[in-house]
Amino acid sequence: MDRVCWKLSLVFLVLLVSTCVEASFSYRMEDFxxxxxxxxxxxxxxxxxxxxxxxxxxxxxxxxxxxxxxFSDLSGVPELAANLSDYIRKAVHHRxxxxxxxxxxxxxxxxxxVALRPLLLGIEAGLLAKTRGRVRGLYQLxxxxxxxxxxxxxxxxxxxxxxxxxxxxxxxPHVFTLSDSPSLLTTAQVNGGMDGVVLGLEVSDKSRxxxxxxxxxxxxxxxxxxxxxxxxxxxxxxRRRRENFRQLVVPLLLARxxxxxxxxxxxxxxxxxxxxxEKKVLMREVKxxxxxxxxxxxxxxxxxxxxxxxxKPYIGTPTNLSLPLSFMFIHHTSTPSQPCLTFEQxxxxxxxxxxxxxxxRGWDDIGYSFVAGSDxxxxxxxxxxxxxxxxxxxxxxxxxxxxxGDYSSILxxxxxxxxxRDQLASCAIDGGRLIPTFTLRGHRQMVNTACPGxxxxxxxxxxxxxxxxxx
Numbered sequence: 001m002d003r004v005c006w007k008l009s010l011v012f013l014v015l016l017v018s019t020c021v022e023a024s025f026s027y028r029m030e031d032f033x034x035x036x037x038x039x040x041x042x043x044x045x046x047x048x049x050x051x052x053x054x055x056x057x058x059x060x061x062x063x064x065x066x067x068x069x070x071f072s073d074l075s076g077v078p079e080l081a082a083n084l085s086d087y088i089r090k091a092v093h094h095r096x097x098x099x100x101x102x103x104x105x106x107x108x109x110x111x112x113x114v115a116l117r118p119l120l121l122g123i124e125a126g127l128l129a130k131t132r133g134r135v136r137g138l139y140q141l142x143x144x145x146x147x148x149x150x151x152x153x154x155x156x157x158x159x160x161x162x163x164x165x166x167x168x169x170x171x172x173p174h175v176f177t178l179s180d181s182p183s184l185l186t187t188a189q190v191n192g193g194m195d196g197v198v199l200g201l202e203v204s205d206k207s208r209x210x211x212x213x214x215x216x217x218x219x220x221x222x223x224x225x226x227x228x229x230x231x232x233x234x235x236x237x238x239r240r241r242r243e244n245f246r247q248l249v250v251p252l253l254l255a256r257x258x259x260x261x262x263x264x265x266x267x268x269x270x271x272x273x274x275x276x277x278e279k280k281v282l283m284r285e286v287k288x289x290x291x292x293x294x295x296x297x298x299x300x301x302x303x304x305x306x307x308x309x310x311x312k313p314y315i316g317t318p319t320n321l322s323l324p325l326s327f328m329f330i331h332h333t334s335t336p337s338q339p340c341l342t343f344e345q346x347x348x349x350x351x352x353x354x355x356x357x358x359x360x361r362g363w364d365d366i367g368y369s370f371v372a373g374s375d376x377x378x379x380x381x382x383x384x385x386x387x388x389x390x391x392x393x394x395x396x397x398x399x400x401x402x403x404x405g406d407y408s409s410i411l412x413x414x415x416x417x418x419x420x421r422d423q424l425a426s427c428a429i430d431g432g433r434l435i436p437t438f439t440l441r442g443h444r445q446m447v448n449t450a451c452p453g454x455x456x457x458x459x460x461x462x463x464x465x466x467x468x469x470x471x
Contacts, residue, residue, distance in 0.1 A: 028106060043078075052213065053124075058085040059093045065268055107167055119196045124141075133205075135201060144257040149184045162180070167308070242301070255283070300423060300427035302378065309379055321385055333405060334406045339374035343377065372401065372416050399433075
């Protein structure tokens with residue numbers, strides 16, 4: 001009897017430990033990678049392709065469009081343990097609920113949210129490639145099909161792409177809520193699609209194929225920046241997502257892949273083939289929609305929304321800016337004095353500045369419109385539409401942008417400066433929020449507000465289209 005009780009207790013203990021381990025997973029990329037590692041450990045000799053198939057079976061991701069490119073019958077693929085399978089299904093199976101909750105997404109260490117389905121499909125397509133750089137179905141699986149759904153909507157639809165959103169808890173995220181009414185292609189889906197394309201092309205080179213899927217994901221998403229930040233960081237990391245995607249993808253070619261995806265989707269669902277005239281109309285619609293996609297996700301830098309860095313509410317009622325503006329004023333924070341290299345530290349610095357501006361200065365909010373970290377992100381302060389408190393006498397006519405750190409004797413990282421000088425400025429101009437090049441008064445579009453003698457002051461004087469404000 002004692003031996004039976006001991007055996008039952010042991011079985012109960014094993015089940016309890018297993019259940020607790022699975023239940024402890026949140027929707028952080030690190031936790032998803034740990035789950036992938038569990039799948040790998042169940043069969044130590046399994047290759048990444050076999051692991052990806054097991055993940056797809058658990059997530060129930062295998063519609064005819066996917067089967068067309070991946071040739072995969074998953075009926076013979078071993079099932080995962082129930083608790084692990086349930087977590088994988090929830091983490092990978094993408095959908096947006098009626099109350100704007102987005103599922104099938106995870107929070108990455110760089111502060112962005114990524115849909116796992118297009119990421120994993122892109123990697124699987126890359127691993128199936130026989131020739132480096134020629135990956136059958138890569139763009140369709142990772143991005144083009146979803147782009148087709150989104151860009152073919154009626155012109156009266158107010159949102160074709162996005163939005164982003166925020167997590168309920170950054171340390172243990174479980175619920176991701178979109179910040180506005182959803183489109184058919186959210187920012188998390190775009191992030192996952194871009195990563196799927198980048199990594200899919202990388203692993204199409206047989207010499208670069210990883211031994212473990214978990215290792216590939218960890219190296220890409222979990223790299224820790226040091227010293228000069230992204231200036232000395234590896235090429236293949238998630239913080240370089242947009243620049244890598246820009247280098248790999250030609251918008252016109254992506255538009256053609258979108259059209260092909262729409263045609264294939266129609267064929268697979270039994271609809272008649274598209275005629276020449278209908279195809280021309282489709283291509284015109286897609287090309288027009290691609291302009292918005294390129295602006296939002298290829299020209300603009302990644303901008304961390306207020307809710308993600310933990311902003312307190314604006315005190316009172318904000319004053320709206322009258323767009324377009326004439327200037328972009330450049331600052332550095334002095335305090336905090338050190339560059340921030342992680343999403344966590346940059347977010348803490350943003351909260352610290354907002355607290356100082358609201359409580360010590362008596363302002364309504366953090367003064368800057370945007371703030372540049374050295375982690376590869378721009379952080380939203382008062383944003384595109386609220387008047388800031390950054391440059392006395394000029395707050396109503398320009399955006400205030402500050403680098404986190406004291407740059408009186410050293411410069412920000414080259415990457416951070418390019419983020420502001422090239423991408424944020426271009427984003428403002430192309431979005432119709434900033435008058436390009438010169439104003440009618442002859443003033444320069446971007447204005448140096450650093451103190452004379454500062455290293456940053458001297459650097460900004462060399463930037464194209466920059467002038468100075470009289471203090």
